[in-house]
Amino acid sequence: MLYFQAVIMAGTVMLAYYFEYTDTFAVNVQGFFCHDSAYRQPYPGPEARSAVPPALLYSLAAGVPALVIIVGETAVFCLQLATRDFESQEKTVLTGDCCYINPLVRRTARFLGVYTFGLFATDIFANAGQVVTGNLAPHFLALCRPNYTALGCQQLTQFISGEEACTGDPELVLRARKTFPSKEAALSVYAAVYLTMYITSTVNAKGTRLAKPVLCLGLLCLAFLTGLNRVAEHRNHWADVIAGFLVGISIAVFLVVCVVNNFRGRQPESKHPPGAALAHARTISIPRAASPLEKNHITAFAEVT
Template identity: 35%
Template structure:
């Protein structure tokens, strides 16, 4: 016969929980101790762990997305377009396959007889122009994206500004994706700007301020006498340096102005979209530094008689317009894709309400 003895409910265990004792008086009867409140606590702890694990799994699911079109679009669409732009720019800029149209000029035109300055004596030569328009913005974007990625990874416990992408077994985090996208569009924009500038220059053939200095026209080749009011369409140049003469026919618009303006507007849009308002002076300082550099690039072309003033001013407009278009439509004003998806329904609703 087993006899069960229950102790008073006021008996407490080591952890402060109520202990219920069951004593068996039989032979070899075991002493049983049960915790009345430990079982619910253990079950609640298990449920909490399950909830935390499911939340972390959901976060990991949101942090990584699968994409089947990322690499094919890059290899078969974007990369061929970029390579073809660079190849086309090479043939237009550094070969004599395409020659500018021969624009006429007036006899003894003083506006086209200014001194010619050698490329080695230019204030901003072509190599420095490439550094200012491509090297400096590209390095700035990569540094800015690295700082943004590290800051968002620590503060938000996430993958960065955008979700990671798994494409064909390769995992691309937000830093790699955004840096390659922004720098790639910047490089494509520079090539497109240079191509458009070269096409306009070859189509117009507008002479530079130093054209008659390098052309060295021989007015005795004319059948008629040359006075100050006549306009010459024939090729009467006696100069021997053909590349310089052809370069003197490519003044409109200024290539330095278009490239510098594109780089300044593009990187300024990047600063305005990524930098927060907590830094009151950092954003204007960076923006003004690139804009002033672009203005200096254009003004030196006027001072050193490489381009006319109208060539530089219209070059600023052309480069800035291309940068504005690519910044808004190609990279979505440098905003993360999640932010753009949230903003699109709001914009559509606002348009419908109008």
């Protein structure tokens, strides 16, 4: 099972790489109307000049949840080390009956592994949506630089299609065709929701009744501000950001609820041996059928009375 999971993770990483850094999947070329006001916003500059640059976003999305999960699992393990419940629920046989994975290592690796898988899955879903739709950015015309005279744009209702309509930098034009859904919004909200559900389900210490909601709301607000910044800088439409939020939230909720079972450990096995139920069933008394002699005795007694 471990090797199968490793193969799935490797395939997910490779697919994300092909979407992100290669031209294996061709982007859909979507047309536009001449002087369309939806795509006439000024070019905000490269992504590195954004208020939330990709390097900062990816670092926070990868580093903060990993740090919080490691610290949280270490604290939980230290607090429950005195009892044997944690160990009995989380201990896993690795090789025969002699080797076991430490419960702290097992839980931390499981939660971080699922989070990493979801992070790459979110990236794949966002990139796939961008490739399939080819939705144009609000600043698309500033990068496309179409020759309106040659294209016959005397009428505003003239529809332009085809890659040859643009005279700008082909690489920038290609990036301006990949906005739906917003990958930045999807990754930020995925990290925030996953971490919020982890904190809510795992941290049960005294004095955290107010600290937990404040921390969780702060994480969600940061994700919302990331999407808001994408719209304010004219890098994405509102529809792109909302779609990215839905993708990130859906993947996070699915993984937490269906894969890691709300961050709960394995349920302890029943203390009764497997044959206990069968032995108990054998001890139940079964009514014995009356013999013919007993039936005649009962009939005679009834006649006399």
